[in-house]
Amino acid sequence: MSPPLLRDFVRGFRAVIPLWLGLVPFSLAYAVTARSAGLGVLDTQLMSALVFAGGAQFSAAGLFAAGASGVEIVLTTLLLNVRHVLYGLSLSQRLPLAPAEKLVAAHFLTDEAYGVALADPRPSFGYLLGAELSVFVPWNLFTLAGSLMGQGLPDPARLGVDFVFPLAFLVLLVPMLRGAVEAGVAVLSGSLAFGLSQVLPGGVALLIAGVVGSLVGALCTTDRPKDQNPAEPEAT
Amino acid sequence: MSALPIILGMAAVTYATRIAGLWLRASVPPFWKRFLRFVPIAVFAALVVPALPGARGEAGVRILAAALAAGVSWRFRKLWLGIAVGMAAYWGLR
Numbered sequence: 293m294s295p296p297l298l299r300d301f302v303r304g305f306r307a308v309i310p311l312w313l314g315l316v317p318f319s320l321a322y323a324v325t326a327r328s329a330g331l332g333v334l335d336t337q338l339m340s341a342l343v344f345a346g347g348a349q350f351s352a353a354g355l356f357a358a359g360a361s362g363v364e365i366v367l368t369t370l371l372l373n374v375r376h377v378l379y380g381l382s383l384s385q386r387l388p389l390a391p392a393e394k395l396v397a398a399h400f401l402t403d404e405a406y407g408v409a410l411a412d413p414r415p416s417f418g419y420l421l422g423a424e425l426s427v428f429v430p431w432n433l434f435t436l437a438g439s440l441m442g443q444g445l446p447d448p449a450r451l452g453v454d455f456v457f458p459l460a461f462l463v464l465l466v467p468m469l470r471g472a473v474e475a476g477v478a479v480l481s482g483s484l485a486f487g488l489s490q491v492l493p494g495g496v497a498l499l500i501a502g503v504v505g506s507l508v509g510a511l512c513t514t515d516r517p518k519d520q521n522p523a524e525p526e527a528t
Numbered sequence: 529m530s531a532l533p534i535i536l537g538m539a540a541v542t543y544a545t546r547i548a549g550l551w552l553r554a555s556v557p558p559f560w561k562r563f564l565r566f567v568p569i570a571v572f573a574a575l576v577v578p579a580l581p582g583a584r585g586e587a588g589v590r591i592l593a594a595a596l597a598a599g600v601s602w603r604f605r606k607l608w609l610g611i612a613v614g615m616a617a618y619w620g621l622r
Contacts, residue, residue, distance in 0.1 A: 310608040313615070335531045342539035352538060356531065366537040373545045375571070380549020382567040389550065398547035403575060408607070410568050449583055455590060455618055456611060458579040462594055463601040463610030465572035474569055481570035482577035489578040498574045505570025510562040 297418040304422025307408045312430050314456030315404075317448035319431045322349050323438025324445055329357035333439045340435040344400065344428060347495050348372045372495030378502055379406040383420070386410060393417045400424030404460070411464045473512045481505030586622055593617035 319340070326336040331353065339349050348369040355365045379401060387409070389397060397420055405424040409415045438445060448454050469475045481501040488497035556564065580594055581587035597614030604610075 307607060310611045313611070331531055335535060338532070339535050339538070342535060343542050345542050348538065348542065352534075356534075362534040362537060365534050366541055369538040370541040370545070373542045376542070376545040377549040378567050378571065380546060381552065382549070382564050384550050384552070385556070385561065385564050394547065394550045398550050399543060401546045401550075403571075407568070407572060407575075411607075452582075452586075452615075452618060452622060454579070455582065455593070455615065458576045458590075459594060459597050459611050459614040460607065461572045461575040462580075462598055463607050463614075465569065465576060466598045466601040466610075467605050468569050468572075474566075477566050477569050478573035480573075482573035485574035486577045494578065497578065498571065501574035502567060502571040505573065506563045506566040509566030509570065510559055513562050514559075516562070 297416075300416045300418030301422035301425075304409065304412075304419035304424075305426040306422075307412070307419075308404060308423050308426035311404055311427070311456060311460055314448070314453050314460075315427060315430050316434045317446070317451060317453050318346060319434035320438035320441070320445050321448050322346065322353065323435045324443060325350060326353040326356075327439055327442060329353040331356060333436075336439045337432070337435055340432050343369070344431065345369070345373055345402070346431075347493075351493065368493075372493060375495060375499045375502060376401055378499070378506075379403075382406070383410060387415045387417070387420065389417055389420075397421060397424065400428050402427050404457075407461055407464045411467075473509055476512070477505045477509040480508060586618075589621045590618060593621065 322340070323336055326339065326349070327333070331339075339352065343349055343352075351368055351372060352365050355368060380398070383401075383406060397417065400421070401424065404427050405420065408423045409420040412419055465478060469478055481504065484504055485497050485501035488500055492500075576594075580590055582590050593614045596617045597610045600606075600613045601610040
C-alpha cells in the first residue's frame with residue numbers, strides 16, 4: 293500500500309476500535325448459537341468470512357436449528373440484507389471508488405463501517421477499507437474463538453455490551469442534526485423503526501424506516517440548494 | 529445434509545446487495561440526491577431507537593446514559609469519547 297492509502301487505512305481501522313467492545317461478545321455469541329444449531333466449526337467460520345452479516349448469521353443459525361430449507365434461509369438472508377443497497381448508494385455519492393475498489397469494498401460493507409466512513413470529513417477508499425476490516429477481523433477471530441470454546445460464554449446482553457451499538461450510531465447521528473428537517477427525519481425514522489421492529493425482523497424494519505425517513509427528508513427540502521449536505525460533518 | 533451450498537447462497541445474495549448500490553453510480557436526479565443525503569440520518573436513527581431500551585428492564589438508565597453520550601457527541605464529535613461516556617454512565621448506574 294502507498295503511504296497515504298496506508299495512513300487512511302490505519303485511521304479508518306482505529307476509528308472502529310471502540311466498537312470492538314460490542315463486536316467481540318456478539319461474534320462469540322453467534323459462534324455458540326451456530327454450533328448449538330448443529331453447524332460444524334468450518335461452516336460456522338465460513339459464514340462469518342463469506343456472508344459476514346451479523347443479523348443474517350444469527351437468523352440463519354436459528355433457521356438451521358429449526359430445520360428450515362436452504363431456500364428459506366437464503367431468502368431470509370436477502371431480505372435482512374437489502375438495506376446494504378441504501379448504504380452503497382449513499383456511500384457512492386460521498387466517495388468515488390474505482391471499479392476494483394468497489395468489488396473489494398463491497399464484500400466487507402457493514403452498518404458499522406458505513407456509519408464510520410460516512411461520518412468522516414475526508415473519507416477515502418483506504419479509510420473505508422480500514423473501517424471495514426476493523427469489523428471483519430475481530431468478527432472472524434472471535435467466531436473461531438467462540439466455536440472452539442463452546443458453551444458457557446457470558447450473554448452479551450447480561451454484560452450490557454449490546455448497548456455499544458445504539459450508542460455508537462447515536463454519537464454518529466447527533467452532529468448531523470443541524471436543522472428542523474434533519475431532527476424531524478431522525479424522530480420519524482427512529483419511531484417507525486421502533487414500532488416496526490415489534491412485528492418485523494430488525495433488518496426489514498430498518499430498511500422501511502430508512503427509506504420512509506429519507507423520502508420525507510427529500511420531500512421537505514425541495515427548496516434547498518443541492519450542494520447542501522446534511523450528512524456532511526463540520527470540520528472536526 | 530451439508531450446509532455449505534446454503535452458506536454459499538447466503539454469501540451470494542449478501543454480496544449482491546452490497547455491490548448493487550456501490551456499482552450504480554449513474555447521474556442521480558436532484559430529488560434522489562436529497563433522498564440519499566437523508567439516508568444516514570434516517571438509518572442511524574432507526575439503528576438507535578429500537579436497540580436503546582434493551583431487553584432487561586433497564587430502559588431508564590440506558591436512555592439517561594445515551595442522553596449524556598449525545599451531549600458529549602454534540603460538543604466534542606469524537607466517536608470513542610461518546611461510547612466511553614455512555615458505557616461508563618450505563619455501567620455506573622445499572
